[in-house]
Amino acid sequence: MNPRSLLTEILPKAPAYALSRRGLADPPNPVTLTFSVTSACQSGCRTCRIGERHRLHPEAAERDLTLAEIEAVFRSLGPVYFFNVSGGEPFLREDLPDIVELACRHLHPRVVHIPTNGILSARIPAAVARILSAMAAHDPAVPLTVKPSIDGVGTRHDEVRGVPGNFERLLETIAGLRALAKREPRLHVELGTVISRFNMDQIDEIADFVRGLGVESYRNEIAEQRAELFNRGDPITPDAATYARLIRGFAARIRGDIGAKRPLARMTEALRLVYYDLAVRILDKRRQVIPCLGGISNAHLNHDGELWPCCVLGYDAPLGRLREADLDFQRVWRSEQARRVRGSIARGDCACPLANQAYSNILFHPPSLLRAGITWAGFALGGGRG
Numbered sequence: 001m002n003p004r005s006l007l008t009e010i011l012p013k014a015p016a017y018a019l020s021r022r023g024l025a026d027p028p029n030p031v032t033l034t035f036s037v038t039s040a041c042q043s044g045c046r047t048c049r050i051g052e053r054h055r056l057h058p059e060a061a062e063r064d065l066t067l068a069e070i071e072a073v074f075r076s077l078g079p080v081y082f083f084n085v086s087g088g089e090p091f092l093r094e095d096l097p098d099i100v101e102l103a104c105r106h107l108h109p110r111v112v113h114i115p116t117n118g119i120l121s122a123r124i125p126a127a128v129a130r131i132l133s134a135m136a137a138h139d140p141a142v143p144l145t146v147k148p149s150i151d152g153v154g155t156r157h158d159e160v161r162g163v164p165g166n167f168e169r170l171l172e173t174i175a176g177l178r179a180l181a182k183r184e185p186r187l188h189v190e191l192g193t194v195i196s197r198f199n200m201d202q203i204d205e206i207a208d209f210v211r212g213l214g215v216e217s218y219r220n221e222i223a224e225q226r227a228e229l230f231n232r233g234d235p236i237t238p239d240a241a242t243y244a245r246l247i248r249g250f251a252a253r254i255r256g257d258i259g260a261k262r263p264l265a266r267m268t269e270a271l272r273l274v275y276y277d278l279a280v281r282i283l284d285k286r287r288q289v290i291p292c293l294g295g296i297s298n299a300h301l302n303h304d305g306e307l308w309p310c311c312v313l314g315y316d317a318p319l320g321r322l323r324e325a326d327l328d329f330q331r332v333w334r335s336e337q338a339r340r341v342r343g344s345i346a347r348g349d350c351a352c353p354l355a356n357q358a359y360s361n362i363l364f365h366p367p368s369l370l371r372a373g374i375t376w377a378g379f380a381l382g383g384g385r386g
Helices: 003-021 050-056 058-063 067-077 096-106 123-138 155-161 166-183 200-213 240-260 263-285 329-333 336-346 355-363 366-382
Strands: 032-036 082-086 111-116 144-148 187-195 217-222 298-301 306-308
Touching: 003 336, 003 355, 032 355, 050 058, 067 096, 067 329, 082 096, 096 111, 096 123, 111 123, 123 144, 123 166, 144 166, 155 166, 166 187, 187 200, 200 217, 200 240, 217 240, 217 263, 240 263, 263 355, 263 366, 298 355, 306 329, 329 336, 355 366
Parallel strands: 032 082, 032 298, 082 111, 111 144, 144 187, 187 217
Antiparallel strands: 298 306
């Protein structure tokens, strides 16, 4: 994302989104579409039960949308700005490059983002190379971010992720992606950590290790109870005071490292600093601190065609089921059920620090966006002293 596209492609949606949040109109297309391409996952994360559920019910993956169904949904949706891939583990779908190609053909995203557990170390770099080639055929200027997860160093990572040998394969994946990024400047390799009660005492160690790897970007999210993760009731989230302490350290690292980063990374880091402060406030106050546009600015397409406002509400509050609506996104997006869910969110019936949604909320909240802009300007003019 750059300042020009922010002004010409994203912010013009603000008035329509505000009307939709008040229940006065249906929203136009979301800025962000997240697509969980499969329910399959090899991990056994202590913060997530998707892998456990897959082992118990492997037949669920048979309900994954087919390529033909995905194309029908994308064609009915039309342009979005951010296309986020999710899972399960996205790279378990061998046709993932084809899915991204369909997104580029029909959604015309300006940014594509794919997370991974990094286990398929031989497959992932090759698949990413195919994805980059498919993206270039539509628009060679669109960047791709691939984010392997790191929740510990060495065997601690394996313990949190539930797979012996995961850390070793993660390093192989990172090495393969970094080698590819040297040839493909459109590829951004970043690492991500889920901060939970299982690793919150090792966060500095993880951050130091990541810094030594030389990747361009490192982000964290707090472990949450989400309908998507089947972990409602699991005591995984650090308390607000602990998270605030950890975030102060992350913010200091961002400010110290920003001068060496590319313009796209600088913009992302400026938003990230605002997000970290927002997440702490939400955890502390346990309410929406700024208006949430879940199901308005963002949509989440589940692997089986169910459409959600976000992955936190997920199965508990779907907007509708695309397979029951002839795969017509707009029909579900403008349904009465979708309006009821949006009304609940607007009333503040839920509150969470979900990063994906929070970034959009920041973009459409003028005071928060101004803070990010001032921070970015400080980075741009001061070489990292934002």
